[in-house]
Amino acid sequence: MTTSGRTTRCPICADEFAWPNEPEVWLFNPGDGRYELFDISTVSPVKQADLIRNGYRRCPNPSADMVEHFLPASFGHHGDPLVIGLVGAPSSGKTHLLTAMIRQAFLNGLAAYGITVTALDFRRHVHFRDQYITPLERGDGLAGTGTGVIEAADILLLRGPTGERPLIFFDVSGEDLRSTDARNRATRFLLGVDAVIFVHASADPAEKGLSSVDSENRSFELAIERLRDRVLPAAIAVTKSDRLRYVAPADRWLHRGEEQVLNAARIRAESRDVYAYLHHVGSGASLRPFEAFSRCTLHFTSASGGDALPKQADKEFPKYFPRGFRPSRVLEPLISILAMTGVIAGQEAERVGMP
Incomplete structure (x- = not known):
């Protein structure tokens, strides 16, 4: 096998290997759902580039501890990938947050930066769009992530002042994140993440005694312990904050909408308010990432x-949002992560997340 000489870490199995540079790519056949090896050495350079853009490389998985999996054939042609994992308890809103985040990013939500x-993986993104973005746009509630999922939710390509970087998102079920089984392959992505978004669902202030502190603690704690020896940036996203739209201090941040300028002092102010809110409502367990990551x-x-309400006679989407789909500030955790990982550069970015 010829290689490009560049070492790559697979975001799925967390193995490192030399990125292959062979005149062959794997093409996905939608007819039978299989990948087929295709020799591109005999076609023109223009066609080769197109097949690489739409094809795949099979991960060699040197450890031989994962089922067969593939990465976009152009994965190793760009800058170092940025792998972000979403961590949270069941029903914390991880899937809805990720879907709204990716949708807003594709709607030029990061243009101000x-x-x-x-899309870096066109087929994967089309699947994500059809299964998640489109239903959410029409007001349907999404089902939670199923257990045992090992593949990335979506693989994008960011182009900006600092170059091109693949962006990989992992959304694993809360049940898998709370599992203590060392053989659970669904949580393998934690070994290769570059940043983590911890997701905590706000309680409805109208419902007394509603709390998810215990379950949040388990998913957060297990992830933090696996990441303890690594220096990573993190963000805590309080989802379902529309429940707090008349409650200080959340109300003033929700009324701001999406920001257009990176401002470390403003991000620090919002962080301070979120910290105070979580501490006040007794959700101290969800503040553990703030203590664990610098x-x-x-x-x-x-x-x-x-909130979503039950919908009659629809097994695929049994819930819907009666007020429609209206995301707010879903890109702010991602923007902070991009600043803390160097995708957004400059002195202001260097101050984001600092004490």
């Missing part, structure tokens, strides 16, 4: 704009 977003920001977010 000089960043454009395209750079951490906290944010109020709303992926949908309201």
